[in-house]
Amino acid sequence: MAAHSLLIFSLVIYATAFSINLSHADPRTDYVMRMCGKVHVQNVSNYFKYYSNITDYMQDEIYRNKFAFKDVGEPPDRLYVLAQCMDDLTNEECAMCFTQISTLIPSCFPSTGGRVYFDGCFIRAENYSFYREVLGPEDTKRCSGIVNKRQEFSVAVDEVLSQMLLKAPSFRGFASMHETSNGISAYGMASCWKILDRDLCSNCLSEAVASALSCIPSTEARVLNAGCFLRYSDTSFANDSNGGDYSEEEVFSYVTYIMGVGLICVFAIGIGVCVGKLSYRRKIRLKQSKETEDLVLEERVQYMQFKYATLDTATQSFSDSNRLGRGGFGEVFKGTLPDGREIAIKRLYISRKFRVQEIRYEMDIIGRAQHKNLAWKHFQSSTVQEIIDKSMAIEDAEEIQRVVQIGLLCTQESPNLRPTMTEVVQMLRKEGVELPSPSKPPFTDELMELNYLGSFDRHHPSGLST
Known part of the structure; x- marks a missing residue:
């Protein structure tokens, strides 16, 4: 009986295993580029709310279809969002990619929107309907600094790009190809946004192929157009969706x-x-x-709970004059209760990530903890050594300060001021290179907000509210 059960069990595992692709899948959440608009919206608070509502809706759509678009609000601040994954990703991998990429668009606000490209997925937000756009002034390409000047590689790349241009428009806007010339291989992938028809997809990819060809002899290139994404490389990067051979x-x-x-x-x-x-x-x-x-x-x-009407009156209907600060997920307002007590109220933008219990945990942590080692405050006051654990034997404190300064350069608020990875490596290797002074990181407002709330809660134990 046991042997019979074992045989059945093994056959079931055998059949199941061969119905599944053995290759290791990858959601390809590698960051490629972000582009933000230059025009600002009129009401940024509403924009955050619109984006939250849209991404809540798109989460399920992306999982089912690996593609979603939606618009919410009133002009001129109506928000339009489109997101899509590459077809070689599974539904689960696509959901993972979307979860990560959707957190980057809000960093463009209060701009009207922008685009973010990962190797596995794409998202765009604007205050106008861009769904049928195939090309735009922000379109660009990324060519690798590594080159292969062999003629066979150029031939293989040219063949891959040509085949993808022919195939993708007729196959739901997606193609993944592999060509070899005298032992030299080239791999490619092309994807149009599914909202485009065949002709628009073909137009977008024609421009993308021309841009990619200008990158040769670079061993890798990515073309980032308004309506499509194209990539070639000398190494395989696509997930194997065929299996069975x-x-x-x-x-x-x-x-x-x-x-x-x-x-x-x-x-x-x-x-x-x-x-x-x-x-x-x-x-x-x-x-x-x-x-x-x-x-x-x-x-x-329990002591932190107030009626909304009380908070609305205490903050004068959340007026701008009572705003203390704004972070990535909410604003903090100063309020005065009828009995004269001053309180701080945090009003959240995005609700799905802050359920009631999570909000309570956040309030409890803020009320009890305040970290002393902040990377920007100590740098400004030339006290970087205070962030070093006292139990560690550090011989070169200047090297620690240099690493902290490089980290701050990489987290400056303006992306244009941040150094490239090549520049970072040079900064780390060459100690004699003088480093520029970093500007304020974008997360300092959030840190200041949390510190204020923690400090306020310790001095006014009945005053912290949400």
Whole structure:
């Protein structure tokens, strides 16, 4: 009976395994480029709310279709958003890519929008309908600094680009190709936004191919157009979506492997029963501990609850004169209660990431903790050494200060001021190179906001509200 069950179990695993692609998939969340608009919206608070509503809707659409677009609001601040993944990504990988790339567009606000390109997905936001655009003044290309001057490589790249231009418009706007010339290989991928028809896709890719050809003999190039994305490389980067082509040796090796796994699984069932019992008991204990922790937290934040009407009156309807600061997810206002107490109110932009319990945790942490080692405050006051752990034996404090300064250069508010990775490497290697003075990082407003809230809560224990 046990042998019969083992045989069935092994065959099921065998059949299941061969129905799945064995290659390691990759959501390709490597950052390529971000472009922000130069015109500002009239009401940035509404813009954040529109974007939150749109991305909430698009999350499910992207998972189902690997493509989504939506617009919300009233002109001139109506917001239009489009996002798409490359077709070689699975639905799960596409959702992962979208989750990361969608957090970068808000950094363009209060501009009317912008574009962000990853190797696996794309997103664009504007205050006008751009859905049928194929080319724009911000279109650009990225050519690798590494070159291959062999004629065979140029021939392979040219063939890949030509084949993709022919194939993609007729195959849902997507093509992934591989060509070899005398042993030299070239790989390519082209993707049009699915909202474009065949002719518009062909027009966009024609321009993209011309731009990519001008990058040769670079071993890699990316073309970033308003309506399409194109890439070629001397190494394979696409996910294998075909699968199923295995040699006899691979089949035999894999069957042997699966049978071994089956034997181990049968042996592990007995151990699993025992471990399961222990895990269940531990889960019960953790659940009881969590319930106790939530009860304590509930008691802590009871004093922080106010009616909205009270907060609206205390802040004079959240007037600009009472605004203390603004961070990535909300604004902080000063308010005065009828009994004269001063309070700080944080009004959140994006609701889906801040459920009630998470808000309470944030308030509890802010009220109890304040980190002393801030990378910008200490740099400004020439006290960088204070961020070094006292237990560490640091011989070269100047080197630490240099690394901190390079880090601040990489996190300046304006992307145009940030050094490239090549420049960063040169800064780290060449100690004699004089470093420029960094400007304020964009996260300092959020840090100042959190510090203010933490300080206010310690001095006014009944005044922190959300």
